[in-house]
Amino acid sequence: MSCENLIEIDNLTKEFFQYKSPFHNVYSLLTNTNNAEIGKFTAVNNVSFTIKKGERVGIVGANGAGKSTILQLIAGTLKATRGTINVNGRVAALLELGAGFNPEFTGMENIFLYASLLGIDKDVIKTRIDDICNFAEIGDFIQRPVKTYSSGMFVRLAFSVAINVNPDILIVDEALSVGDYLFQTKCHRAFELFQERGGTVLFVSHDLTAVRNTCDRAILIDKGCLLLDDKPDVVVNSYMELMKTKEIQWLKSQDILRSEYRFGTGGGKVSEVIVCTENADDVAEVNAGEDLIFKITLELTIEFNNPIFTLALRNTSGIDVWGFNNKNMGLSISPGKGKRTITVKVPNHLAVGAYTINAGLADTLHNSSYEEHDHRWGMKILSVVGSTKTFGFINMNPRILQYEDSINDD
Numbered sequence: 001m002s003c004e005n006l007i008e009i010d011n012l013t014k015e016f017f018q019y020k021s022p023f024h025n026v027y028s029l030l031t032n033t034n035n036a037e038i039g040k041f042t043a044v045n046n047v048s049f050t051i052k053k054g055e056r057v058g059i060v061g062a063n064g065a066g067k068s069t070i071l072q073l074i075a076g077t078l079k080a081t082r083g084t085i086n087v088n089g090r091v092a093a094l095l096e097l098g099a100g101f102n103p104e105f106t107g108m109e110n111i112f113l114y115a116s117l118l119g120i121d122k123d124v125i126k127t128r129i130d131d132i133c134n135f136a137e138i139g140d141f142i143q144r145p146v147k148t149y150s151s152g153m154f155v156r157l158a159f160s161v162a163i164n165v166n167p168d169i170l171i172v173d174e175a176l177s178v179g180d181y182l183f184q185t186k187c188h189r190a191f192e193l194f195q196e197r198g199g200t201v202l203f204v205s206h207d208l209t210a211v212r213n214t215c216d217r218a219i220l221i222d223k224g225c226l227l228l229d230d231k232p233d234v235v236v237n238s239y240m241e242l243m244k245t246k247e248i249q250w251l252k253s254q255d256i257l258r259s260e261y262r263f264g265t266g267g268g269k270v271s272e273v274i275v276c277t278e279n280a281d282d283v284a285e286v287n288a289g290e291d292l293i294f295k296i297t298l299e300l301t302i303e304f305n306n307p308i309f310t311l312a313l314r315n316t317s318g319i320d321v322w323g324f325n326n327k328n329m330g331l332s333i334s335p336g337k338g339k340r341t342i343t344v345k346v347p348n349h350l351a352v353g354a355y356t357i358n359a360g361l362a363d364t365l366h367n368s369s370y371e372e373h374d375h376r377w378g379m380k381i382l383s384v385v386g387s388t389k390t391f392g393f394i395n396m397n398p399r400i401l402q403y404e405d406s407i408n409d410d
């Protein structure tokens with residue numbers, strides 16, 4: 001093992017047995033046989049990486065990707081099926097709420113228990129009690145059983161012990177996310193100080209901003225495999241693209257989303273909304289930045305007073321990202337019976353992702369109220385694909401007007 005590397009992981013694989021039921025699982029444990037297993041599941045697949053002393057590395061990936069399993073393998077709470085893990089130093093791990101703590105013991109008793117698990121002498125820990133209690137800020141609760149703690153109080157104590165026992169490597173699995181904002185800020189500062197003293201941090205997080213802003217490196221895990229090991233920005237952008245692709249695939253597979261919800265009194269209808277681009281007609285997928293053309297067909301079967309047509313694109317969080325109606329575009333739709341076609345061209349500033357097309361035809365009555373004739377929610381799904389050049393809901397197409405560099409070489 002290189003003296004620089006605190007963690008070296010080589011071809012790490014973890015397989016879990018799958019059982020027909022929890023009963024079969026227990027049976028297999030009691031009899032020490034694998035007769036009851038119905039298969040194996042590979043949670044971590046041939047993963048290799050190294051972590052150098054003083055590095056702060058974030059692991060990102062979708063739910064179930066295998067991130068926590070990797071941390072548990074490094075912390076030694078799980079045994080690898082294949083591959084090697086070399087850890088050169090003392091590891092303090094915050095893996096899941098409750099791990100390493102006895103719920104019946106008081107906070108104070110748990111400090112000693114946890115420290116003994118890390119191999120720290122009782123006398124040494126006594127000298128750090130004040131620091132631990134001051135950092136945790138849980139007051140008299142330190143003398144109460146931890147089963148009476150809120151999850152936030154629990155994390156405060158666990159983090160405080162972990163950071164104050166001078167580990168070489170701190171492994172954290174999303175644990176900070178249950179602490180309140182002030183405590184999270186305090187933990188990030190403590191992380192910085194820990195690192196300034198030469199400590200090494202490996203953490204799993206779904207907080208991509210924290211990974212971007214606070215890590216030296218990031219690792220992307222997908223379906224148990226290591227996809228990318230690079231600078232945080234590069235990894236976070238790739239992960240966001242991967243999630244968008246997954247989101248689009250997921251959305252397309254959802255029957256409930258594909259089937260539209262339609263209501264209205266039926267005096268007229270939105271017969272069709274076709275999405276086109278300059279190069280193709282009737283598309284379900286467009287490139288980011290490619291102008292959109294909507295070809296809309298309405299049919300009025302009764303005389304309207306003042307027809308109004310609305311169209312909106314809704315993202316997967318249910319937010320209308322963009323919409324318009326003919327009135328605010330200065331277009332009047334004539335009220336008599338018959339067919340109308342409207343073609344609208346729209347510059348495409350949409351972020352990469354999936355959108356449902358929602359359209360409605362209503363009549364504005366004399367008393368200014370509306371009668372909904374045909375409302376179509378989730379008529380179609382429109383996917384915007386391409387590489388992510390922005391984050392948020394839209395791409396504002398920023399352009400750099402000026403850049404000045406006043407760094408002196410001498």
Ligand SMILES: Nc1ncnc2c1ncn2[C@@H]1O[C@H](COP(=O)(O)OP(=O)(O)OP(=O)(O)O)[C@@H](O)[C@H]1O
Pocket residue numbers: 016017041043061062063064065066067068069070
């Ligand atoms: N003890 C276990 N027995 C069987 N399968 C397990 C076990 N622990 C984890 N798994 C499976 O291994 C896969 C990876 O789980 P893991 O908890 O490592 O994912 P993760 O990336 O940390 O996910 P999340 O972001 O949701 O915390 C999941 O499919 C999970 O169901």
